[in-house]
Amino acid sequence: MSADISRLWPHPAARIDDDGILDTYAFPRGPWLRMNFVSSIDGAATREGRSGELGGDADRRVFELLRRQADVILVGAGTVRAEGYGAMRLQPDAVQWRRARDMPEHPTFALISGSLDLDPDSDVFTDAPNRPIVYTVSTAPADRREALSAVADVVDAGAQMLDPAMVRADLVARGLFHIHSEGGPGVFGSFIAAGSVDELCLTLASSLEAGGADRISHSPHAAPTDMDIAAILQADRELFLRYVRAGT
């Protein structure tokens, strides 16, 4: 992918290469939870029910580069169902990049679902290079739990509602420190409310959408959380805004 990307702040630079983008988004040492979203300028998280149509080539380039740095990719069941996720497999250049850094070839795929309405016969599980993890609640249907347990580690992280702090603690206990979440809005909202978000990587796509699309987060109760701007990149029609939790 060849979409040109410049860094506006910090250290302005025209046309940064992949290494420049990766440097801009380098994970800090130790446990860290990053969210990645795309939004239209007027705040829509989807077009026709999916996020992919909002972003352009530059967004896809950054999206792929962010994946390669992660130990684990964490995604909510709503997004897995809506976006039709397959197995968590990276491109050959990303695999090579990870091998050179003694990382596993592919990040682990971790999913969040209260209902366990996930197909154990889908590529997410049957083609997975690493055994996926499914975080759920202890009240989840027993038959679905049994079926998914054949193809994934099914882990309770709450009774009725899933507790983001328990998810995070379990991932860290597995040595999966660098947690990269691709949402969606329900997961983001519950992680904000739990104080479990360290970073947001937001692509602002240059479009106005109107309509009734969701925002990038929702939760039953508001949870105002101050963030600091850590970096700003620009492509032809997109801004890439990196925010970290205030004071970190």
Ligand SMILES: NC(=O)c1ccc[n+]([C@@H]2O[C@H](COP(=O)([O-])OP(=O)(O)OC[C@H]3O[C@@H](n4cnc5c(N)ncnc54)[C@H](OP(=O)(O)O)[C@@H]3O)[C@@H](O)[C@H]2O)c1
């Ligand atoms: N703009 C973007 O960058 C972006 C990124 C991702 C997704 N999206 C869009 O967002 C839409 C999906 O939204 P969404 O909110 O449904 O996505 P989501 O956050 O991926 O999934 C929500 C689901 O995750 C589970 N879940 C999340 N938090 C939970 C908690 N605390 N306790 C128990 N279960 C929990 C539940 O799964 P169960 O229903 O299985 O119980 C819930 O229905 C799609 O249209 C997708 O395209 C946009």
